[in-house]
Amino acid sequence: EAGVAQSPRYKIIEKRQSVAFWCNPISGHATLYWYQQILGQGPKLLIQFQNNGVVDDSQLPKDRFSAERLKGVDSTLKIQPAKLEDSAVYLCASSLGERGLAGLYNEQFFGPGTRLTVL
């Protein structure tokens, strides 16, 4: 079974430029997550989609970050304009769905990430 795909793997831009990342989740996974991971730290959830709807975007800096999942499959995350502090790895993850029956957690599967460097 193919895993979560992300592209590009690496991106270097100058501050104030725009950048977009793409994610294709595991086939059949209804829930998609974007995380930001600063070097050496744990990932921080930016936004969570259930199909094409947003479940949680409370930690997304909405003045510069946007994300969409128009057809409920693949997703793009955009930064416009980028700042130096946006340098990080952007991870995409997917899971079968929200909590299942009896509140059981659905495992998240992570892609390899996109490493962004803002100069």
Place this chain on the structure above:
Amino acid sequence: TQLLEQSPQFLSIQEGENLTVYCNSSSVFSSLQWYRQEPGEGPVLLVTVVTGGEVKKLKRLTFQFGDARKDSSLHITAAQPGDTGLYLCAGVSGGATNKLIFGTGTLLAVQP
């Protein structure tokens, strides 16, 4: 705000040594997970602990969930260079959102 603090932040040891990584929070989680992440890759799930006091073993790795479901530990016996990586704990939050709260991370380097 739910926070998970890991200690130590960095650990460099020789092959064959034992080590323990701690994950602490003031919040209660329905379950807790441990991940290992290698450079250029996403986190890979090692284990999920669900019950307070639960102990799980995965070859040389032993995971324990605190009785109050607020803390956890990871013990590695006879570490090997292949154990090198970033170890992350993650709490599964309550409710229906399937949300993970990741810890601050422990970077482990095992020297041959």
